[in-house]
Amino acid sequence: MSARERIRAVADRGYCRRRWIDRALPQPGSPPTERAEAIYVACGLAVFQSDLAAATDLVEEGRILDTGESDPMVHAFVAAADGWAALAGGDLDRARTYLEDAVDTFGKNHALSEWVSALVILGWTYQSSGQTSRARVNYEQALSITESHGESMHRSYALWSMGIVVWLEGDRDRAAHHLEQGLQLVRLSDDPLMPSAILQAMAWVSDDREPRRAAVMMGAADALYLAVDRASILFPNVLVYGEQSERNLRRELGARAFEAAYREGRSLDFEAAIAFALGERSNKRTAAARAPTDLTKREHQVAELVAEGLTNKAIAARLVLSRRTVDGHVAHVLTKLGFTSRAQIAAWVVEQEHASGTTADL
Template sequence: MVRRAAPVAGLRLPAERSSFVGRRAELGRVRTLLVESRLVTLVGPGGVGKTRLALRAARELGRSFPDGTALAELTAVADPALTAAHVAAAFDVRDTTGRWLPAALAEVLGERRVLLVLDNCEHLRDACAVLVDALLPGCPGLSVLATSRAPLDLPGEALCPVPPLPVGAGSDGAALLAQRARAAAPDLVLTAADDGTLAELCRRLDGIPLAIELAAVRLRTLTPAELLDRLDDRFGLLRRSGPGGPVRHRTLRATMEWSADLLGGPERLLWARAAVFAGDFDLPAAAAVCAGDGLPADDLLDVLDGLVDASLVTVVRDGARSRFAMLETVRAFGRELLNAAGEAPAVRRRHRDWCARLMADAAAQFLGPGQVAAFDRLAAVHPEIAGALEHCRRTPGEEATGLCIAADAWLYWAARGHLGEGRRRLDLLLAAVPASCPERARGLVVAGYLALVATDPRTAVPLLEEGLRNARALDLPAVAALATQYLGQAALFGGDLPAADRLLRAAAAAHEAVGAPAGAFCWADVGVVALLAGDLGTADAAFGTSLAAAADPWTRSHALWGRGLVRLAGGAPGAAGRLERQALRLMREVDDRSGVALCVSALGWTAAAHGDARTAARLAGAAESVWRSVPARLPAPLAAVQEQWEGVARRALGEQQWRTWHAEGSSLQRAAAVALALDEQPPARPRESPSPGPLTRRQQEVAGLVAQGLTDREIAARLVISPRTAESHVEQILTRLGFRSRAQIAAWAAVHD
């Protein structure tokens, strides 16, 4: 049986914030190039509209990629080593297993037909090229639409230059200027008499969309003729005295400087200071980093409104709160203003201190009931944390502060899929802080923990042992307790159950002695050790101790999962199922994806023990789908349990029925797999004897387009395939249906639509 993998979950493009003007020829060119090549790169200068064109093209091509379109926006990624993690996150794949991320992502994507929009590649060209070169051969259904100021220089890459907008009277450039002006000033009246002036404005702005949009805002207070006069004066001065370089780059720079000159002092100051942010920011962040020294906190909102009015900052609605964003070109010029004012070091220190406070406050909630909310807060500012850590690493005297921030993020790195980034940052900062100190001791322990999560005990154990020695020498009992705990986990992973039990119990006692809540997880691991040793009584007691002490959902979910396995092994599948469902709800809340897979697997086993073989088969398939989405596999020590209970269900159903029900579960996305396991929606019954019909899904699509009267070449363009492939599909349809003409296909499609 051919199994159709579930679509990648959560893929969507951001909504357009304003109307899209023109570019029909370029859109057609992109469509044609994506038929001929699986890698198309839009190239052009900053501000020319590459991102808007790519996103519009991706929307129009949505039906050609039935498994989704993902956007990886790379502007805030400063370290090339983090490119793969950022792209994987766009596909909802997290760096949680320690595997080489491109290989893991390729495994998840498989043969799915997906489009990746890779935006703003120019500063990461080599990293993007390596990643795309690794993905395309292993993912035959993947196409990539990149934007960059320079090509990626890969074999098979098709380039699509993005020119400025046409600028004559009635042109797209003039239409953009008029539309944006009316949006900025709803009472503005433009007549046919203004057409020539608008066209000349666009010509002076070289048809660059960003420059046109910045200029349009000034039509709130100036007539088109007045705007043109001021623009001519300003650009004439800048072009006579400004730096060399391509005319379009000088035009954009001139527009930026002109915009800055039209601002008041506070707005100009806020533009410069807010440019220190790597991504979006909210009002409290702006107050913490930008207020003071000439910019009173009480005036901040009014000043920010001024930047919004000038189209230098855009408002992004985020639930009940507003966030503020800058285009990268605007941010880059703001940083020039910051450096020119001599404020960059002081503002970067404020930004670092703000990040350190956010991290410390969140870390205090990692093992409490506010755990998930703490993870969410950090995820919202992840680009800022990365920027602060990079600043600390590169600034003499700041390394220990950076190491403290990175170590505070210990559980966040693992829980939210930034495992590789966390390990890399800790490695670099530990190298920069070689002398024994509290920051280094804790950094060593966290680095060892992350190595364990990445299933790399050879690296983990030396780090943990050195951290333990440093912690004892510096009298840091809380750090020593963590080191002992993770050495116990390393022994557990290595199969040394007696050593694991001894170390984990010692760590639990040490945590209790210093009043730290981490002991609850130690007891959950003591329970796992006893469970693997077959000592159900000790395991049950240890899981109970963990549940009595644990306040955070992650620890509680693992203790409930383990206790459910104890009940299953003890012959109480009903109680086991109740415990596993409790655990699964918590693991879904935390978004522990491996934990979700463990619980779905366990609920399949409890169904088999109950005698519900169909549900057991469906949940076995659903668990397999969840493991693929991580991607990871069931831990080896549980393989015998899986074999036992799946064997029971297979024998009850027979091999053919087992495959049918298993395949249905395997086709589910992760959210649907969880809903099935929790019985939160009526399960859809598969056909007893599934039949795909005479045509495949792709052939059905082609037949529908034939019925619309499209030629093979038009079908190829619509589906983003080659004309030869489209012709082959039509021939196969004729053969399968026993027809001799396209008219017969059209009649068949009309009946079977």
């Protein structure tokens, strides 16, 4: 496998750790274009992991390669890396200058993957400065290119970006449509970074319409981020949206209901989280449809204490029962309700309380 093939293999796993990319970097003395491409990919990963110092060092190395007589692609890769690092550092004017240059050069040289990637990053640069209409133009161009070539990975990034920008412009229905399309595309991917970003955005879009569903998706998104060692969110300026959405959900649902829904989302695996977000039906009854009469009085009591966050040992002490007896009750509750986690029990209890009108806003 060539150095370029190695770097591409690593780049395709966009959530990889920096040390992996460092091992794949071609050594000094390699062809300039190959080295520039590796620097560009490594810079992007450094930005993803909030390592701005490393990104800056890589850009400086790239500038040495970018001579007036070099391959135009060397210049494009270095300009894209420079723009990406500038965006991460908050220098939006510099980011726009270099990214526009990279977009133009990649396009002229028919480097489709790099062209689309640069278009999306340039869109985020405009979006970060409040120019949503110019951002949308970039995303539309990226979507047009990927659709005409049947490409899916970069298309999912563009759909995620487009979903957020049209949401910011007030079109929630269109935003939800773009995000659902993106989630469908990444379904077969083994990269949890993009699905988690899309799930998070779907939570923001639906927080005032379907607050409980939004809280579950927020929990599922965070669980996927944990699966990649808490890789940083793709663009730091979106953090404010998540923080505002969580405040909205806590206010709308109440602390206890929010935490229960969030824990339910955290308990979902990759496929279950995507199925939930896409509203796909399960062969099992939903949690809301499972009647409390499925449980004995004691099992219902144990379920309520599980929802309070008590361990089996603490429940045993509260009810003056043996630990083994409580273990059995919890196992029966899980079996009868068709659940696999305590978080699902907690969410079910809160739903039952909502249904009976007894939920307190804590």
